[in-house]
Amino acid sequence: xxxxxxxxxxxxxxxxxxxxxxxxxxxxxxxxxxxxxxxxxxxxxxxxxxxxxxxxxxxxxxxxxxxxxxxxxxxxxxxxxxxxxxxxxxxxxxxxxxxxxxxxxxxxxxxxxxxxxxxxxxxxxxxxxxxxxxxxxxxxxxxxxxxxxxxxxxxxxxxxxxxxxxxxxxxxxxxxxxxxxxxxxxxxxxxxxxxxxxxxxxxxxxxxxxxxxxxxxxxxxxxxxxxxxxxxxxxxxxxxxxxxxxxxxxx
Amino acid sequence: xxxxxxxxxxxxxxxxxxxxxxxxxxxxxxxxxxxxxxxxxxxxxxxxxxxxxxxxxxxxxxxxxxxxxxxxxxxxxxxxxxxxxxxxxxxxxxxxxxxxxxxxxxxxxxxxxxxxxxxxxxxxxxxxxxxxxxxxxxxxxxxxxxxxxxxxxxxxxxxxxxxxxxxxxxxxxxxxxxxxxxxxxxxxxxxxxxxxxxxxxxxxxxxxxxxxxxxxxxxxxxxxxxxxxxxxxxxxxxxxxxxxxxxxxxx
Numbered sequence: 022x023x024x025x026x027x028x029x030x031x032x033x034x035x036x037x038x039x040x041x042x043x044x045x046x047x048x049x050x051x052x053x054x055x056x057x058x059x060x061x062x063x064x065x066x067x068x069x070x071x072x073x074x075x076x077x078x079x080x081x082x083x084x085x086x087x088x089x090x091x092x093x094x095x096x097x098x099x100x101x102x103x104x105x106x107x108x109x110x111x112x113x114x115x116x117x118x119x120x121x122x123x124x125x126x127x128x129x130x131x132x133x134x135x136x137x138x139x140x141x142x143x144x145x146x147x148x149x150x151x152x153x154x155x156x157x158x159x160x161x162x163x164x165x166x167x168x169x170x171x172x173x174x175x176x177x178x179x180x181x182x183x184x185x186x187x188x189x190x191x192x193x194x195x196x197x198x199x200x201x202x203x204x205x206x207x208x209x210x211x212x213x214x215x216x217x218x219x220x221x222x223x224x225x226x227x228x229x230x231x232x233x234x235x236x237x238x239x240x241x242x243x244x245x246x247x248x249x250x251x252x253x254x255x256x257x258x259x260x261x262x263x264x265x266x267x268x269x270x271x272x
Numbered sequence: 273x274x275x276x277x278x279x280x281x282x283x284x285x286x287x288x289x290x291x292x293x294x295x296x297x298x299x300x301x302x303x304x305x306x307x308x309x310x311x312x313x314x315x316x317x318x319x320x321x322x323x324x325x326x327x328x329x330x331x332x333x334x335x336x337x338x339x340x341x342x343x344x345x346x347x348x349x350x351x352x353x354x355x356x357x358x359x360x361x362x363x364x365x366x367x368x369x370x371x372x373x374x375x376x377x378x379x380x381x382x383x384x385x386x387x388x389x390x391x392x393x394x395x396x397x398x399x400x401x402x403x404x405x406x407x408x409x410x411x412x413x414x415x416x417x418x419x420x421x422x423x424x425x426x427x428x429x430x431x432x433x434x435x436x437x438x439x440x441x442x443x444x445x446x447x448x449x450x451x452x453x454x455x456x457x458x459x460x461x462x463x464x465x466x467x468x469x470x471x472x473x474x475x476x477x478x479x480x481x482x483x484x485x486x487x488x489x490x491x492x493x494x495x496x497x498x499x500x501x502x503x504x505x506x507x508x509x510x511x512x513x514x515x516x517x518x519x520x521x522x523x
Binding site: 058063066083084086098099100101103104108111112115116119120123135136137138139142200202204205206207208209212213214215216218219220223257258259260261 | 309314317334335337349350351352354355359362363366367370371374386387388389390393451453455456457458459460463464465466467469470471474508509510511512
């Protein structure tokens with residue numbers, strides 16, 4: 022496994038990996054850049070806002086095709102909870118979830134590309150290059166399950182008469198070629214699209230609380246992490262062939 | 273109906289409506305602000321990056337409860353298409369969709385709060401106040417259906433042997449109290465959470481290509497727009513009571 026508990030980067034790891042250009046993001050050399058609005062990205066604090074918002078400058082194209090691993094995670098039963106729960110507690114749960122997930126993704130050099138309420142999408146292998154990006158994504162998924170389980174249990178939810186068991190995280194992981202770039206003329210932050218992204222999202226939607234569903238393609242690239250996992254076959258909306266996935270974590 | 277084809281605002285309409293502070297966003301007075309990184313927001317070009325990223329400064333709290341109308345839209349059958357279609361054409365479709373949707377939302381003073389691949393979430397009544405925010409959201413939904421239908425038809429997709437009828441947009445609209453604010457310690461852009469948001473998302477997931485599903489609560493507040501619509505009842509995942517919705521547009 023690569024890159025857990027790495028020390029904070031002094032230059033942007035995305036700009037370095039993509040262009041071999043050193044952009045200071047920490048320390049005194051970062052100050053003049055900050056004055057021009059170049060700061061650490063919200064997607065990952067080891068990359069900068071150039072990678073985040075200037076994809077066309079970084080890659081000299083509007084989008085590229087790249088191998089990447091995609092992770093989707095969300096809180097299971099959130100709709101049910103949101104109908105019954107005090108909005109303040111709900112927002113505490115969402116914050117705890119988003120912060121823990123981000124830390125886990127960053128610890129393995131991924132980026133939090135999208136946050137949507139009680140869910141998120143992470144990309145591994147862009148802009149920071151990761152040799153074993155499937156391993157990195159699965160390691161992040163395991164960290165998410167561990168840290169969210171403890172965080173959610175530590176919240177005092179009994180006051181609302183809700184079963185704690187109802188709360189948990191579902192995760193889907195898939196790897197493949199995706200299109201990365203800007204897909205809107207008015208937004209400048211990049212994202213990834215393509216069938217591999219959609220499959221990861223669909224797997225996540227099938228994952229029960231505490232489960233990580235890893236596609237067969239991803240599992241084949243991370244055999245060390247797959248010992249003793251259970252295999253399941255899904256028929257997913259919009260996908261003709263049955264999809265085989267491994268269930269990695271049952272919290 | 274309010275605010276179609278309004279001229280571009282010279283001061284940020286969000287900062288004005290929320291704080292009565294005039295922040296120039298166009299014209300010569302905007303220049304010094306731009307030097308400090310205060311520019312037009314990507315969520316809506318009539319608001320500024322202060323509204324977008326400094327919620328706590330604008331509202332003096334981490335989040336607020338507010339009445340708002342939420343619109344979700346996405347491309348129906350996108351997973352199916354993404355399995356068969358050239359990634360370049362796929363990205364053209366996504367760009368055309370996102371740009372048309374944004375224009376429709378902005379024309380009615382809403383904001384594009386989230387974009388996720390082939391989908392988006394829009395908020396009406398924050399930060400720009402809209403007296404009839406349900407009307408505004410439904411008018412935007414109608415515009416989205418009209419402009420996306422023509423845009424998608426104009427793309428030359430026959431080359432891939434795909435039926436054009438497969439392409440269309442599904443939309444869900446609901447109104448209610450939502451929590452608006454920052455729900456992550458590392459992201460600074462605000463969003464909305466709560467059961468009303470989830471219900472809008474669930475309605476969208478039920479909408480077929482060309483349909484706008486409007487919740488009964490939203491429909492009751494926009495009777496003028498609801499003439500001749502069809503009523504349907506749904507059982508939605510995570511929601512105990514059956515949900516009644518009106519089908520507004522069948523393209």
